[in-house]
Structures are given as C-alpha cells and as structure tokens.
Amino acid sequence: MAGMNRFYSKDSLENLMAFGLALFCTSILLVLLGVSPWSTFIAILEGSVLGLDSLSRVFVITSIMSLSAFALIVTFSCNMWNIGVEGQMMLGAIGAVFVARSFIGDTLLSIPFMIIAAMCFGGIFGLICGLLKTKGSVHEIFAGLGLDFVAAGLIVYLVIGPWKKEGIASTSGTDIIPEMSWFPHLFDFKFPIIPILLFGSMYLILRFIYAKTSLGLKLKSVGSNTNAFSRLGLSPDMYILFGFLIAGAVVGLAGAIQVGSIYHKLVPYISGGYGFLGILIALVSGRKLSIAIVVSAFFACLVVGGSTLQIKLGLHASLPGIIQASIVLFWLMIKASSVHIKLINAVSKSYGHS
C-alpha cells in the first residue's frame, strides 16, 4: 500500500476503484438487457471522439454538463440541493435570447451581453430559490422542483406569446436569432471556443473562490456546521443566498451555450435534462470540480456516441441514459457499503502489503 501511495492519493484510488466497480455492475446490467457492453462502449467511443463534428459536440455538451455540475457543487458546499438547476439554465437561455432578439443582437456586442444576461437571469432565479428557502422556509428541493416547472411554463408562454414566430404561434420555438449572436467556432474543425472558455474560466474562478477567499471558506463552513457559523456572528442565510446566486449564474451560462452553440433559438425545455444530469455528475464526482469535468466528458461521450448505437448496433436511444444513471446508482451503493475499500484491502493483502 505504501508503494501505491507514492503515485496515488488514497482518496483517488478509492474513487477510481468505486467507479470501476460501478462500471462493472453497469456492464452486468447491460448483459441482462441483452446488450454487449464491449460493443456498446466501442460504438460510443467511435461515435463520440473519432470525428470532428462529434468531437465538437462532445466539447459543447461537456461544457454544459460541467457548468451544471459546478452549480450543484456550489450549493452542495452549503449543504443545499439545487434541484432548480434546470430552471436556472432555462432562465439563462431566456436571458441570452432576450439580448439576441434586441437591437444588440446583430452587433459584435451581442455575445458578451448574452453571457452577462444569462448569468443575471440564472442568478436571479437561483436567488429566488434561495429566498424561498431562507425567508419562506420552503424546502429547497420542493422550491427548486417547482421553479423548474415555472421556468418551463415561462418559456412556453414566451414561445407561443410575445416571442412567437412571424405569423404563427408554434411550440417548435422562436425565430432563429441573428448569426452575429451564434457562438463562433475556432478554425475549420469546429472547435467550440466560447463554451470551453466559459466553463474553463468558471472552473478557475470557483477554484480560486474555494481555495483563496473567505467567501469560499464561509460557503463551505455554512454547510458543515450552521450552528457554529451563527455563533461566530455570521448570517447563514446570507451565505446560502450567495450559494444559490452563484450557482444560478454559473448554470445560466449553460443556458447561453444551448442558445448560442446548439439551438440558436428558444425552445420549450431547452435545458434538455442536462441540469438533472449535472446532479448525477456532482454526486459521482464526490463534489470535486476537476473530477466533475472528467465525469462530464465521459457522460458527454455517452450522449454524443449514443446516436451511433442506433445506427451501428440498432440499439435504442435510451441506452446512454441507462448507462449514466446506473453508474451513479451503483457508485452510490458501492461507496456507502465500502465494497471498494474492502476490495482494495483484499488486493493489497494478497500482494503482501500491510
């Protein structure tokens, strides 16, 4: 074991073992479903990273999922569940479309203003969830869930109401936004520079906040011991609100990416379930920002490569979702029952380590 410690930290080894076991259990589930895990994972790999178009989509979806997971990690640090992440992403998308449809939409200023608006709209919606929790004593899970559907209703209202297509009201979405508001690609191989810059900078900012600022320390301590926090004369409510505000702003950016890089318009349920997937990613990444990026990339490969499953193996489109959710479920079970630790100990004993 001592030899291992030179190369790996105990935590990362345990997490790796838990993830490996979860993947193994998921493979067994796939076999039970009559699917070959090997062919499935190879097809997903081929369909996701072996083409420029698909690789570009992997980058975009990794950005969206990472931002969702970051938002969850921020509120988890305050010991709060942010189920409202889908709604905050939808509000971010509304903010971005609002700018793109305005007089700025056809100018160079559009993209920076879309980003700012998405952060503001998402942040405010996150703040509402926090206010319901701190001022209205509404459990954040129910408040978040309710706000998700309020946001969905708001989009439907906008799409068939004030922002309806020229001449007709259709739930297929608003008119396409001006091309100046589309997030540009870098070079010919469709490198999605803005989504990557957005989630990369958010990663660095959040790491800085948690590692170097008193705000980060307070966000963490309000989650770990609220009573002690109050005794120090600090207001837990204020920092919970901060947490929701930051989370909403971060995931609002994912909404802007959905508009600027993928849809180029506002459509009902524009969040596409990525917010909910962000919850799974935050859980399986042990609430660590860097691991969340790796898991997001893996999940993004599953989403993008999933379409290949249909074409190559004739498998149903729901399979990537089954793989994602079962990995998380098995991971939770394995971590809680400490099977992975027992296995590490057994292996190290059999190799003669203490």
Next chain:
Amino acid sequence: MAIVEFEIILAAIISMSAPLVLAVVGETISERVGIVNLSLEGSLLITAMIGFAVASITGSVLLGFIAAALLGGIIALLICFANITLYINMIAVGFTLTILLGKLSSYLGQPFVRIPGPYVPQIEVPWLKEIPIIGKAVIDQNVVVWLSIASIIIAWWFLYKTKSGLVLNAVGENPYSADARGINVKFIKYFYGTLGGAIVGMAGASFSLHSIYGWSNGHTLNYGWICLAIVIFGGWNPVRGAIGAYAFGGLQIMALKLQGVLFGLSQVLPLIPFPLMIMSLILIQYSQDKQFIPNRVRSILFGNQPEHLGDTFKRG
C-alpha cells in the same frame, strides 16, 4: 340537460384522475413515515409499462396490476434499503432512480409501443347507476375508479383513526422519540415506504390499463412530478391530496374543451400545480411562524409537513 352534462363531466374527471389519486395516496403514506420517494416520475413510467406488458402477454389485467404493484414495492424497498440500511441520502437515490427507470421503461417497453392490449372493463351495476349524479359519476365506472376512491377513505381512516396510523405518523414526525418509546422505527419505515411504493405501482398500471390505454415512450411524462407537487399542496393529507388530484383532472378536462380556443393551454396546464405547491408551502410556514391562525384551523387548512421528512434516521 345541464345536470346530464354535469354528470358526464364529473364522471370524466373522476375517471381521469383515478391513477393520480392512487399515486397521491401512495406517496402521502410514504412521506408521512418520512420517506420521500423521489423516484416517482420514473416509477410511474416503468410500472405503467410493466402493467401493460404483463397484461398484454398474459391477457389478464389483474396480473398486470399485481406485477406493477410488486415492481413499485421493490423500487421503494430499494430506496428504503439505501437510506435506512446504507444511510445514503434518499433524495440522491430517488433522483437517480427517476432517470434510470424512465430510460429503462423506454428501452424495455419497445415491443409494446402503440399496440392494442387489454384494459380494465366497465362494470354494469343495474340499479345503483340510476342514482342521480353519484350513479353516473361514481357507480357507473370500473374497479380502478372504485379502488381510487376507496384508497382515499381507507388511507384517511388508517392515518388518523387507528393506532397503527398513529405509530406511522409518530415515526415520520420524530423517529428518535418513537425509537425511545420502543417503536421499531426501521421496520415501520421499510414497511410503509414499500407499501406506498406498491400503491404507486398500481397507479402506474392504472394509467396504461385505464386512463391512457396502452404504452408509448414517456407515457406518464411529468405525472410523477405533478404527484409530488399535489402531495405537498394537499398538506400530506390523503383527502386534501385527492381533492388536488381531482382539481387537476378538472383542469385537464377544461383544457381539452378549450384546446381549440386557447392555443398552448395543454402545454401550460401540467405546470399549474407547481406554483400552487410553492404557495402552499409558503402559507404553511407563514401561518406557523406568525401564529395568526389557530393551530387546529391551520392544520385543517394547510396540513403539517412531517417534521423529519426526508431525514436519514441514524440511531445514536
């Protein structure tokens, strides 16, 4: 003429709401004992699929319901095991299961998409169906509708008028006090959590074998979330919850009638319970904090959230 039309509309509301009423009753029992079954959205989907699949293969609607109830119970048992034995946060497990079960229902349900299959038959009750209003609305229906109405009465009576109901409520309100009084908290949570899940399973089968015949991808989409909202709107009381479900059924009928006039109403309608849920929760808390309504009246109007709802019980 007006009475006949009223009878028809009332019968349609009661019939259409039956699966949601069953789901609300099941989740209310589960939440009263402190278990939040957040897998509801996925549970309803997969039990609707299994109920229809088993009924189609065997030709027996009853077997379809039994299979769905068993599966619903097993899913709830898994959540109980994860939370009560492994101490995993029940929200995390429930939420993960929602996504997994929803996708599994699409995958496993492929052979049954849009095929004709059995459904719960109407039962003729010769004399009683002639009773004004009740005859048409309640009696001239099928077993699912009768079961949904019976479930409200039985659940209310059980929760508030029996000793076992008192024990169930005590565990949900304060498991530690209940434990100190010698109640087997873990067993009670396991038992009623699983029972609630089994009733939810029957609700799932009611969708595919009664109100929305057959199976298609996302057959009961959003009904699980709507059910969670209605349980809260109903203040964790099966009677108020059922009223919420019937009100939602009424809105659905209204939307069908107004679809030609008000475009988009059918899209917005499923979202209405959610702001109502938030407002209910604010009112419950506000009235509790400000004490401007006597406790007894407040409890009748809004109900009480079980004190330890969603908490993981760990014996000191």
